[in-house]
Amino acid sequence: MDMISEFPLFxxxxxxxxxxxxxxxxxxxPSGGQGVKxxxxxxxxxxxxxxxxxxxxxxxxxxxxxxxFALSNPTSxxxxxxxxxxxxxxxxxxxxxLLARKGASQRIVRILAAVAALGLMCIxxxxxxxxxxNPVWAAWPTLVLFVAGDLGMGAALFALHGD
Numbered sequence: 001m002d003m004i005s006e007f008p009l010f011x012x013x014x015x016x017x018x019x020x021x022x023x024x025x026x027x028x029x030p031s032g033g034q035g036v037k038x039x040x041x042x043x044x045x046x047x048x049x050x051x052x053x054x055x056x057x058x059x060x061x062x063x064x065x066x067x068x069f070a071l072s073n074p075t076s077x078x079x080x081x082x083x084x085x086x087x088x089x090x091x092x093x094x095x096x097x098l099l100a101r102k103g104a105s106q107r108i109v110r111i112l113a114a115v116a117a118l119g120l121m122c123i124x125x126x127x128x129x130x131x132x133x134n135p136v137w138a139a140w141p142t143l144v145l146f147v148a149g150d151l152g153m154g155a156a157l158f159a160l161h162g163d
Contacts, residue, residue, distance in 0.1 A: 008059030013124055014153075015053035016085060017146070019046040020117035021154020023092065027114035029158075039103060042161045043096035050089055057082060077127040084120035091116055121150045 023046060036042075057078060061067050070078045091113035098105040125146030128137045 006060075008056035010056070012053040012056035012060070012081075013128075013146075015049045015056070016081075017053075017121060017124060017150035018153045018157060019049040019053070019092075020088060020120045021150035021152070022046055022157040023088065023110070023117040023154070024114045024121070024151060025155045025158045027110045036161065039105075040096055040099040042158070043092045043099060045157070045161075047089060047092050047096065050085060050092070054082065054085055077123070077130070080123050081120065081127060084116060084123050088113060088116040088120055118147075121147050124150075 022042070026042070058064065058067055061070060061078070070076055071082060073079055074083070091109060095105045095109050095113060098109065122143065125143040128134075128146065129139075129142045131137050
């Protein structure tokens with residue numbers, strides 16, 4: 001029963017990490033969507049994944065007022081994850097608009113999004129690293145594996161996009 005109650009966090013960590021990893025990988029390819037039939041599809045998919053993941057945060061907290069209370073405490077891990085997610089989401093939205101209107105994005109947007117994505121991945125890994133409930137996670141490989149896993153998933157998503 002306990003594992004099912006943690007499913008929303010699993011969804012956030014997986015879907016948010018997938019979107020974040022994809023944006024980090026995309027920063028290494030300077031084409032910015034050029035040469036792809038629908039270049040706006042990549043940021044749209046990433047926004048949807050991140051948004052669906054953030055719904056997992058709401059599911060984990062149970063009630064909307066708990067979400068607002070968590071955000072009012074900037075030192076809580078869940079608030080930090082949401083702040084980084086918001087920053088990443090805004091940059092992905094800028095990328096989406098540029099790609100939809102002009103067919104190309106500014107490289108700086110992808111780089112800034114990659115920085116926000118890397119910050120999000122590190123904060124998510126740190127949340128598990130500092131979790132008191134599981135002493136196995138309180139080791140440096142937790143952080144490395146979170147980032148490496150997100151980059152691996154993100155590379156696969158980016159490769160599927162064909163950029």
